[in-house]
Amino acid sequence: MSDQPDTDQAAESPTSEPTPLEVFAADVTERLGCLSYDVEFDTVRVFVDKDKWVDTINEARTELPFFSWLSAIDWSKDYEVGEGVADPDSLEERFEVICRLSSVTNGDGVNFVTVLPRENPTIGSLTESIGGAEWHEREAHEMFGIMFEGHNNLIPLYLPDDFIGNPLLKSFPLIAREVKPWPGEVDVEGLPETDDEEDES
Amino acid sequence: MSKRIAFPFLGLFRGMGMTIRAMVTKAPVTMYPDEKEIPVPRARGVISLDEDACTVCMLCARECPDWCIYIEGHKEEKEPAKPGGRIKTKNLLDRFDIDYSLCMYCGICVEVCPFDALFWSPEYEYSEPQISDLLHNKDKLGEWLVTVPEPPALEA
Amino acid sequence: MTSRELMHRSEVAVSVELETPNMTLNIGPQHPSTHGVLRLIATVDGERITSLEPVIGYMHRGYEKLAEVRTYAQITTLVNRIDWVSGFANEVPFILGVERLMKVEAPERAQWIRLILSELFRISSHLVFMSSYPLELGATTPLMYVLREREYILELIEGLTGGRFHPNFNRVGGIKPNYGGGSQSKKQSMDLPAGFFKSTIEAMDRMNKICDDIDILVTGNELFKARTVDIGVIPAEKALEFGLSGPNLRASGIAYDLRKIENYLPYDQLDFNVISRPGGDCFDRYMVRLEEIRESVKIVRQAIDIIPSGPLQAKVPRILKVPRGQVYSRAENPKGEFGYYIVSEGGKMPYRLKIRSTSFSNLSILSWVLKDQLIPDLVAIMGSLDFVLGDVDR
């Protein structure tokens, strides 16, 4: 599977001369047998197959030893708070689990990303080899409901034990903003446009 | 095991020399409330409101991250200056409350105010025994206006 | 056989004979050494901790969720308060991340002001450590001396930004605009107030002085050394595994400093050393911070010599809409690597903001490092990790 070409979602294969970061990303992807990579805004994302998650991370740590963080993103059309995705029509609903490893001698760092289904998301736990992942996985577990197999202490980290729900899901409402009406709702006059125009000049 | 403490205990006594020196020098203490420190001009103490300048545009209330500004107002028609002239409408402020128990003192409201109605004043003595008294209405906010300092001179 | 082994053997022998059951000791959430609301459930055998389970979340404010309902300008206010002893240092990576997404760059003078403020906050944060750490070991006096000196730093910060702890001074593409004095003046950014350079140089002299004083009062104190040397040793590989960063990692012999390896703010134009020490014990963590104050003083002194004049604000639209993209932006917080993973879907608010807070990772090693330590060492080790509960819980 290591030489599988970049066909999946986020691969923006470099059209012109690849930047050093892209070369690095391609190299990591190649060597670790990952699915694809993506470099934007100096941030390297390498997509990993979810079954090879633990092995890939462990292997990557020989080169990028610093375990920075682990978290997830909830890609969902249904949102209660803030703003949704830019084009919900083309969105594939999923969880992305991200683990960042970086080097301690230079600026290299890679966000390893794997995609989980929104229903019953389960992934292997990194706690066996990375002790620091324990808290991060517990956080991801309570915030998104992701199960980490092999984690032997998967209890809520921040939330009280009897808390129901996964607060960082986009569909989870923010009570503070639900119970209080927005004071800006009251309207007497529209926003003054004049000032904006001056600013642009 | 712990490192055995090595003789002589020179370090211990050098520290004692330092504390005894501190004891005989004057303590740099400002005896609040008998004497007060003068806050810097940019200090974010309390927000004051120039009621006349406010056009009830709601920008501050909308930009406030904490939703702690409450504004109500109404439109009023103003008699034209000369007969036959256009009838002007003016927005009048009925209510302008800032809840200082919620305020994070970020100053976004002061920054976004396009009509210069809000100012920072470095005054800080407005603690209250009752949390509800921290809701300052527009009269109280107006009182701070006299304490607003000139902006400081800049480094050349 | 060393005396320690002998002692341990005798302890084991005694406990086998008497069959003393372990006791569960609940430390916190209100406890003088937990810096706030950390709770530790320790199983102790006499004074020795056999296992320890940290319970956090008493100060969980849900910043990652709150950020999803706030505009980028409002988030700056929020992130100030994550690690409140180094408020500005939390803003920097966030603003840099947003600037990277928007492809704007702050003017040079603004960058230098950010750098100076970052270093002032680094000094301030390390001074808080310098004051609280001896206090945890029972020496009450360094607290007062050091906090007195920190006041000079806070005054500088307040004079420049208007806030002592929460400067909220960064804006996308520049720094905070003026307030008051007419709508024209609001379009200008807050520049350095008159006399800033002079008072900064004076304050920096005071910082060197207080470092020397701390050396006499604390570092040279044999009792302090007895309490910290060889206590709570964290080897480098464990530190990396748990994601320790900043002084905690550097004390384990890894000279990992984002100011050198990450290309942000004009640190590359400055001459300073990355302090690292090989031991990995409490004393080394303390010494790294003490030396870093001196390095930061060097940086600030150089920076106020170099700082160019010029504009403070790049052109950005009034209503910030950040283009679609994902960026991980990090910077060297006084406590270590502080980063934000910003996922923007092109709106006024981020779609997701992951906060990689420093103390969270630094503290995650707690149950590993405190195993088989004594209760008094718990205080020494925990203090030496220099965490802020707001930064742990977010």
Added chain:
Amino acid sequence: MNFLLFLGVKVALLLAIVLTAALVTIYVELKAGSHMQTRIGPYYAGGKWGWAQPLADGAKFLQKEDLAPAKADRTVFGFAPYVVMMSSLAIFAVIPLHGSFVATRLDLGVFFILAISSLSVLGVLMAGWSSANKYSLIGGLRAAAQLIAYELPLVLAVVAVVIQAGTMSLVGIVEAQQATLFTINGIAISLPYILTGQVVGFIIFMVASIAELSRIPFDMPIAESELTMGYLTEYSGIRFSMFFLGEYASMVGLSAIAATLYLGGYGVPFLPQSMEAFAGPAVLLLKVSALVFFIIWIRWTWPRLREDQLQSMAWRWLIPISLLNIAVIGVFKVVL
């Protein structure tokens, strides 16, 4: 009748002296400590320099509700502060302010002091156990371990003095220090024991008494940042103030003993006997104040040791050294 009257007067006088001394010590601690920390300390109470702060604190303690934890053993819990207080007060019974001015003239004064001063740990242990609090228990146990470790060097240091003086009476020890050692130009020179071979003993005695007082650097039993005041955790109000007063009273008491044993007590060199009745107590007060100030000074400068370090220091250093000290003093006593 006469006996009872004398007893009443003695007790009243003793209490007045000791409690005043304790209050003054508390004030000095507050004020000197504050200034060492570049603070001002008590300021308003009493008008000037906050001199009435200890009294105001006392009044505050009296007003507070007398709380006891639900699961506490109330009898023991209530009794513990008085045991501590009693042991600190009883020390003063034998300290001579002057040759004829001593509450109880015991021939075994030194023995009495050593016996009674270790009683306080019983109160501490009672407090620690009965509070039904794990921190209190650890604190109480630490205090007990500390006392056992430090009573030995204390006793051994005093033994050396007893050998040198040849008496166990405190008055006798002071008088022995006033004995003429040699004469220069016809002036009789007498020196306190600290200058005649007891320096090591004095240091050991001071270290051991600070440990017994559980003050920094040996305040592990109450270690605030670890045990949140240890055995004092659950105490409030009047009972806490008993512990508090007791601590400062023992501080004065142990300093007074140190002054008596090593610094010549009430004795003043070159002073005729007739003057000594007035100068004696004043001189003793001066010596005690110096020692008390030294203990306070240490407290505001140094960090705290660890319990096991303290133990190893006691057993591996202080006890062998004090034994050696006894041997050396004994040899000198025989030879000279």
